[in-house]
Amino acid sequence: MNLRRDVFQAIADPTRRAILLLVASQGMTAGAIAANFNTARPTVSKHLQILTECELLQQEQNGREMYYSLNPDKIKEIADFIEPFRKFWDDRFNKLEDIMKKHKTK
Amino acid sequence: MEPKTKVHAEDGKQEVVITRDFDLPIELLFKAYEEPEFVAQWMGTRVLKLESKKHGGYQFETSNPKGEVAFQASGVIHEFIPNQKITRTFEMEGTPFGVQLEFYEFEPLTDGTSRLNMRVIYETVAQRDQVLRLPFAQGINMAHNRLEEVVGKEMKEVKE
Numbered sequence: 469m470n471l472r473r474d475v476f477q478a479i480a481d482p483t484r485r486a487i488l489l490l491v492a493s494q495g496m497t498a499g500a501i502a503a504n505f506n507t508a509r510p511t512v513s514k515h516l517q518i519l520t521e522c523e524l525l526q527q528e529q530n531g532r533e534m535y536y537s538l539n540p541d542k543i544k545e546i547a548d549f550i551e552p553f554r555k556f557w558d559d560r561f562n563k564l565e566d567i568m569k570k571h572k573t574k
Numbered sequence: 575m576e577p578k579t580k581v582h583a584e585d586g587k588q589e590v591v592i593t594r595d596f597d598l599p600i601e602l603l604f605k606a607y608e609e610p611e612f613v614a615q616w617m618g619t620r621v622l623k624l625e626s627k628k629h630g631g632y633q634f635e636t637s638n639p640k641g642e643v644a645f646q647a648s649g650v651i652h653e654f655i656p657n658q659k660i661t662r663t664f665e666m667e668g669t670p671f672g673v674q675l676e677f678y679e680f681e682p683l684t685d686g687t688s689r690l691n692m693r694v695i696y697e698t699v700a701q702r703d704q705v706l707r708l709p710f711a712q713g714i715n716m717a718h719n720r721l722e723e724v725v726g727k728e729m730k731e732v733k734e
Contacts, residue, residue, distance in 0.1 A: 549706070550581055550706060551710075553706050553708070554579055556709045557581065557594070558578060558579040560617070561579055561596070563615075563616045564596075565596050565597055565598060567612060567615045568598050568602045568603065568606050568612065569597070571605075572598075572602055
């Protein structure tokens with residue numbers, strides 16, 4: 469069922485993380501991004517495709533050129549990934565507190 | 575308001591640190607970890623075994639509403655100092671998360687409040703990251719399942 473790539477898989481790759489950092493401040497064309505790497509251009513294109521599929525990058529047409537930039541919403545999703553984990557423990561500990569408080573007043 | 579439970583998971587490390595302040599005296603907080611009946615209540619699991627002492631072991635089991643075993647965890651206790659510290663291993667059976675080492679430090683704050691510092695160490699960074707993302711992934715899966723339910727129903731209605 470899960471055909472779409474996982475954002476965490478996307479950021480597990482060092483080149484892809486470097487690409488995200490590059491386009492963090494301004495939108496860039498595929499050529500300008502590739503110029504920062506020793507990797508072959510098709511490899512960089514593949515990385516861009518994966519990042520775009522995961523919606524970490526957004527594409528914007530400007531004249532003849534396609535610009536890649538960060539999608540802040542998706543980045544926030546990654547930054548917040550630990551929140552459900554925290555919430556899980558918070559819920560558990562709230563329960564612990566309630567149960568032990570009741571025990572105290574018994 | 576600051577969240578009551580704090581989670582620190584530094585990038586590239588094998589550990590997670592969870593800190594929580596409780597509105598409970600230290601004795602009651604510790605009891606929640608020491609006595610099987612309380613563990614069962616707050617963790618929502620069956621406690622098959624809990625020997626709260628050095629060299630002791632424990633075993634938890636939870637069933638789903640259909641009565642099938644959905645969760646099994648066990649471990650051994652290496653250190654057990656009442657109202658101060660528990661060191662134990664933890665393993666969730668049938669998962670790729672491996673065995674984790676857990677340090678629980680209990681600290682009195684005032685007569686009626688106390689703090690728990692929980693440090694969990696995983697075998698690899700990848701395993702730790704997987705565990706951290708578990709509730710995140712479950713949340714997304716649940717949303718998907720709900721979507722499927724809703725969409726599934728509508729498709730059925732169209733068919734009928």
